[in-house]
Amino acid sequence: MTINCNGNLIDLSTPKVMGILNVTPNSFYDGGKHKEINSIIHQVDKMLSEGADFIDIGAYSSKPSAEFVSEEEEIKRLVHIIKELVQTFPTIILSVDTFRANVARASVENGVAIVNDISAGLLDDKMLETVADLKVPYIMMHMRGNPQTMQSLTDYNDIVKEMIFYFSERIQMARSFGISDIIIDPGFGFAKTLEQNYEVLHKMELFSMLELPLLAGISRKSMIYKVLEKTPQEALNGTSVLNTIALQKGAKILRVHDVKEAVECIKLVSKLK
Template sequence: MPAFEVMGVVNVTPDSFSDGGEWFDRDAAVRHGLELAAAGAAILDVGGESTRPGADPVPEAEELRRVLPVIEELAARLPDTTLSVDTTKAAVAAAAIDAGARYVNDVTGLRGDPEMLALVAERDVRCCLMHMRGEPRTMQRDPVYDDVVAEVRVFLEERLAVARTAGVRAERIDLDPGVGFGKTVEHNLALLRRLDEIVAIGPRVLVGTSRKSFLGRLTGRDDPRQRLAGTIATNVLALAAGARVFRVHDAGAIRDALAVAARVLDPDDAV
């Protein structure tokens, strides 16, 4: 297993917070995926439904129409790259797996669709169990925790146990504390500050801070595309705390920053 993996974001949506509409066209999305892979992304996360705060749901048929042609083309052109489908719907995940995806990134932690957990186990694909308070439409409405890190850890431990009982192999599971999903700026900072407590659960930890609004709040950068420096800082800190998968928009810059940080942290690590 490499020291880290970069997961490049391929949003096939008209309304994502950071690049809504930019890659909505199939050919544009495929080109973007190829560029991310060339820049160092080992995983490409293809999504057809925005999970930004307040986002509206997308019908299953429309989500399939958006993501399947992109996954099929990328699978044909990038046989050595892991393709991920970012979806909460088992039917979409199943079709994406048939098209070449080998990773299911479900922001509900495999809870949103009652058929998703069994699908992931039966198809023996990699998955991400993420913590989210509420749902995208409501998650940022005054989120409150007594101890956000402790509560996120308990949730992830419970979901891990459920997944293992359902037959998902341990090596197929990544855990995501859900930075920005039902959390305030201070909650997000606490999760990053104490990320080692999430890492201690055992599976690989995935971190997704890329271009998120809390970075804009901290830096004064309203334009998500101007939040690269903040993204790099949080990812390098997360790597030092033990995170191993990084979901990002700017694959090349993040890959370079992590490669340097990984070598500093472990002189014997070959990048």
């Protein structure tokens, strides 16, 4: 499995790490921590030195009941940071976490190599054709509704079966527009109860029937800290445990806040094979 990022073929046969860079004031874990450009550059330098293969930058919090951010504000938050990062780290591979086509286009035109869409194109009907036009890899996530409504949309008969059907439809649609490199993300925490998150993780190997790389975004989420009765800040050990399970069940990309620990998970799990 390979994806083409800025003309470089990235081999996903060995799992990769995607470091999370939130430039929002209200992210559930690190909201407001990285507002100044020097702080952002320092954090990215740290993640890259620890072994991050990709940096995923987001300017619109997708936590449950997140407040609305205008498209103009999202672009404003992102573009100058993207330019600074590309200038400072010329070989960096950036992903943009957005569900808006115009934001995706502005980001790619300024140096981003991957579009990461929590809605799989369902929140902006221009997204799929835009990604196809930009010729970049596309991460499509499973979600119902939007960040404001998703927690009320958790009624499933067979969640994994319904998710596979969802992805099959969205993949077919993406292919019809000409998107070649697709990665799927089960969307832990998005329109899923605590128990449903663990059912999806337990059965995650079933997504291999889609024959696409699988991304796991579990880092410090409530499915960890609620079970452990801790806070997101205390959920690193639990994150490593679930990342290890995700790798054993086929994850090819770990999307994380803590790069060093994710790299260690990959190294250790690789010794089992």
